[in-house]
Amino acid sequence: MSWISTLDRWQWALFAAVPIGIILLYFLKLRREPVEIPSTYLWSRTVEDLHVNSLFQRIRRNLLLFLQLLAVALAAFALLRPGIRGQTSAQPRSIFLLDASASMMARDTEGRQNRFETARKMIRDRIDAMDDRETAMLITFSDRAEVLQSFTSDRNRLRAALDQAQVTNRPTDIIGALEAADGLANPRRSSTTGDENDVQVADPQPADLLVYSDGGFRDVEGFDVGNLKPVYRKIGSDQARNLAITAFNADRNVEQAGAAKAFGTINNFGASEETCNVSLYVNGQWRDSASVTLGSGEETGLSFSLADQEDAATLEVRLESSTGGSDQPFEDDLLIDNYAYAGLRPLRTVSVLVITTGNKPLRLGLSTDNAAKICVPTFKSPDYLQTPEYAGRAEAGLDDLIIYDRCRPEALPNTNTFFIGALPSDQWSWASEPGQTILVDVDRTHPMMQYLELFSLLIFQGRAVEGPPGTRELVGGDAGTVLALAPRDGYQDLVLGFELITTGEDGSPQTNTNWYAERSWPVFLLNVLRYLAGAADATSAPSFLPGDTIRLRVESQLESVDIARGNGTPETVPTGASGSVEYVDSDVPGAYKVIANGKLVDLFCINLFGGRESDILPRESFDLGYETVETAGTVETRKEYWRWLLLGMLALIAVEWWLYNRRIA
Template sequence: MNPVQFFSQPWLNGATWAALLTLPVAIVLLYFLKLKRQPLEVPSTFLWTQAIEDLRVNTIWQRLRQNLLLFLQLLLVALAILACLQPGWRGSQLVGDRFIFVLDASASMQATDVSPTRLESAKQTALGYIDEMKSGDVAMVISFSETARVEREFTDNRSRLRTAIKNIRQTNRPTDLSEALRAAVGLAAPGRSAFEAGDVQVAQAKPATMYIFSDGGFPQVDSFTGLLEFAENQDGAFREQPPLRGLRPVFIAVGDVVTPDNVAVAAFTTEQSPVDEEQTQAFAQFENHGMAEVVVDAELTRDGAFLDAARVRVPAKREGVASNLASVTFSLGSMNEGVLKIDIKAADSLSIDDVAYAALNPARRSKILVVTAFQEGAPANPALVIAMKTSAIERLAIIDYADTAILQDPQHQQLAAAGAYDLIIYDQVQPTEMPQANTLFFGRAPLAGGWSLTPVTDDRAPVIIDADQLHPLTRLLNLNNVVILNSAIVVAPQGATELITGNIGSLFAISPRQGFEDAVLGFGMLATDDQGGSWNTQWWRDRSFPVFIYNVVRYLGGSLGTLSTPSYQPGTPVLIRTEGTIETVRVVKPDRTSTDLNRDGQATFVFDDANQQGVYQVYEKGQSRPLQQFSVNLFDAMESDLLVRDLNINDTTVKATAGLVPIRRDLWKWLVLLALGLLAFEWYVYNRRVYI
């Protein structure tokens, strides 16, 4: 609490103070000298006795009589002298009359470096701001993680605003400030209407102050169209802040100024051993976001039972150096079913990233269709047939071959649209409608979706310059000796990933498509000119080609063909693909509650309630064994790094501030009112002749 402060005025000089201080003395002296005589008829023998009493009363040494008026007058003078000092204290207030309170409810706000958590601390601060609102002020409340939620529209009802703040729930999701900014700008724009009685309709855009309560644990916001240029602002507290379409962003940092220690599970996967495919391994990676080296005890359990443990030393975080990672591998033997959990038992400020989950699915062979030209009842491209006849691929997938004429077959079109295949390979041919499956195109491109192949206009022979060694499709590929006679330039849609780059441009790219992925290679194995049947490349003779086909089967063939299960971040919509024509599936969450889903599209189900951390199981109606499983884990370095950062919006830094503007709250006005009350009471006492 701020102490009371006194402020002297220039007119309060020595002479003025001397005059003020003589007033109490003068009042006391008047009561010393004041005669207390009342007219009364008495016998003459008492006259001398009364005269002696009057003499005693008027002597200066006579003890002061108890008199209420005297005390009231002294108190009145004391209050007047105190009011002249203009006492007061330093306070704070909100600036403006329209406010938007934006609270971060992402995973990092679970951190306990401030008590009890960052989110609860932010809510308490926001409640204090609501208490500072004046009569007639309006405000709204928005919570956000990677999506924004409007908790309360504009209203001047502070009780409703407090309830909205208190009802904000913690999430396990990552953060995206841009969604909250869009919501704030949209709701503050013209045309908005009130949702409930008491909410204030927005007839036109008005300036508002947007208080953002967050730890800044998210990437900078780029290309946000709501930002305007800097404008002059008369309020000193906001002079450095840019407006957002009439909104002034004020960042209220939540979290300890000293970065708390935190170790996170950054990755957790299961896969077959590269040495022995009958053996299974679990791989875990840990990331240290503190400034000191940490030793963690990683415990691995299967279906809740202890399985293995390891002590891992995780290096400290260093600026600009990615050396704060450590990993461990567990051998699981021939295990192929169960739910695995890794727990590092770290006593740090964030617990959600101390654990991670993975599920082992019984291996299922994926279904792959190769559409290629036939000659004499057999595929005319023996390169694909030879590369797919390896024992490793036969364990992973069932391969079917079909002539290009099948693309006109209504039965095939129905199967492709129903998701009967996990992967369809189109060898120098293209369908009229894209299937409900992953695809790989050789020498052709999909007819829709932004794909195209651009012919080379000069005589340059295509030469491979670089390949993405991190992507699963091109991993472990050495393409230095690959010779290509002719290739088109692959033009991919926005958001695609270029995997192979040549001297003429992109040669191989991959792009997502409504839960599936399409990969396009700019050249085919066979020549397409008059030299029918001749080879366009000798890549099929190089040892990297069967490795490439194996990568295609493993990656585009679908994760159901391996032991591993996909992992999603909390809040991410999950696209569930099933075989056949299943109409309804049931998704069982980690807390054992379930959700029934109906088919969306041909052979897919969309599950949008993956908010809990753990393993989810998908069941067909009436079945006791799950069709498939998937896990939900945080796996977000930005959320796990608990450093409190400034906001960055369109390359503009919004630094943390106190939020409230400091002001001086006066006490002397209340003292003057009290003095006037005492004066009125003294008048009452005097007229009523009240004594004590």
């Protein structure tokens, strides 16, 4: 039997005055008016009554007084909350790790309560079961850990900290919470040298590590539990239902002006087959819909085509009911991943410097209607490389891309480059002799190789190239790599192993390939502008996870920008050096607009997009260091009897009231 007092000492002092007051009431004299009595029948009762109300008369046996004092005693015992502990803790210290990630919002527990509230109730019951000798601390974790209450034996402080805990939209990472717990339970030595100055900085503090989670985090390798005794309290149902949007993005079609496409992936992480409608909304207006049916563990991809979408736009895809109205949300156990957001950023132009003696195919390719929308080219002769203007331009990185056609600078610029028929530096070399080249392989997974058909090209004189470590082959020929991409101190160099235009013996220009006459040539240049020059960054809005720090770059002359989710209230964010912007209020999923001087300058999106969060079927175990932590079979409980004591007190008060009205004293 154990006791948990619900009153402080001063409150007990006030309570102790209650039985004293009851006893004093029986000593009080009653004020009576003299009454003439025609008979002596009542004299004996009158004398007895005077004796009872005499101040110094001994209290006679009184059933009502006994019942009243017994009721007060029962109330006192109830306030002490007597109870019997069930499964007792092996350690006097407990560390509560409460999962506050997005998957804990799943409503698959009893009464459709979400997992977080269920876990919080379990922790509260455990706190109520503590005695005065036990201490505990509370840590919540999502993608980062937060210590809400350090070690204390004050149950009220633990309950208050537990009330402050909030579930988040963020993914799960338990590492930070484990490190916080490990720092107290497994103190390290002051140094690792092993000399005489190496001392133990604190005594080890063994503790029960109680993890309340659905297990939606990675197994932890290389973690030594030491004095921690891990206990896993699994939260969630094995029959949970969840359809989730795990990917969604939009991009403009480089082959068709004004056209765009949106792509999404839908997964069924639940235990049964589900059917729903997938609807696309552009700038808040319905645009298209499709029906999907997925069995347990299945996934499918969807695409939506958009026409006449040259302006910036926000896109949203929703999972909606297939049986209710057209706009009724799909009701599964986790709602946050039933919505996803993407955006088409406002078109902007990139600066391209072209160093060439003359290249008509290159000039024409950069002046097409599609290229002109995103590119401002500047053509210079190779003599320009020797001017101070070029030196300052290259050092400052004023251009998004520099194309060197059959020439090479003394030092590479601080920007991305594209070399045609030339090598960037001594780290590159020719891997074959000049000769007719046949293309045999294309890396279609790279963005610059999309929508290209190159095997019909004729190349009269070409050579294979060999780059520094990390070089990636984009196009391979019969003699080796023909088109290669290599990283360079944060920049990238693209090298083409053959010339487009050569110079004849008489000094006249001659074609070296028929590529300029193929449809793939302007498409390739658009891919180069989009990927290598950064124009693609101005097309598809980037997506971040909830809680990420968002780093953007706007025009450097702007002092601040306004950032708002959808049509919500904007938040003014100052710009830093070179127009950099950092935004941290990113917990809520949605499409965010960046506005300056009343004009939309950028877009970004916040999406969950986490398979581990959407896969809400709870795990039975997880690996922690060198051991496997299984689901705990029993939960520590405490049986309390204060409710029965209060019921007994009320019963005594009812009996006392009945006896009083029956004039029984």
